[in-house]
Amino acid sequence: DTAVSQTPKYLVTQMGNDKSIKCEQNLGHDTMYWYKQDSKKFLKIMFSYNNKELIINETVPNRFSPKSPDKAHLNLHINSLELGDSAVYFCASSQSSRVRREQFFGPGTRLTVL
């Protein structure tokens, strides 16, 4: 039933570690996104992939690397984690052929860097 799912839901790790967050959508959409919501609750887009091709790449440190193995998956790998990376990360998807272009969001992954 789940449309956009993310794993894990919570991630607690030490500074300097490398971690990955996975995202899967079963809506048949061709576009996927990663957003970051910081402690002040502002949501900012990080990346977007359309048919496995990177189309949006905001000013994000090189330590963040998205990977899209297929249209249904968009994973986010983060190297050398820093305290400032602590946030909630949301994955979303949309279908480019739909007039509304509405984005469907996952439940979020709360990352805490100690």
Next chain:
Amino acid sequence: DAKTTQPTSMDCAEGRAANLPCNHSTISGNEYVYWYRQIHSQGPQYIIHGLKNNETNEMASLIITEDRKSSTLILPHATLRDTAVYYCIVSVIKAAGNKLTFGGGTRVLVKP
């Protein structure tokens, strides 16, 4: 940066209509007005969008002024489950990869 201005918070009585204003005075001709909401600890949820005509769906109505510089989201009969942060966003509809820029939103508290 967000191109919209919304009140920080508002209260609404359960069962009454909630009218959420949004200013977007610098909106371009090809930008749509989108509304999303975020219920506590969940991902944002699409509500409605429009270009210049008023729109209505099962969740809400969207009223856009003739000059398109402002809009109002109307929740016709607010319920406790409508308590959330509501975001007004202006965005161009592209072939792929719409970039949504979220501002601070309006925190709506529906009271019994």
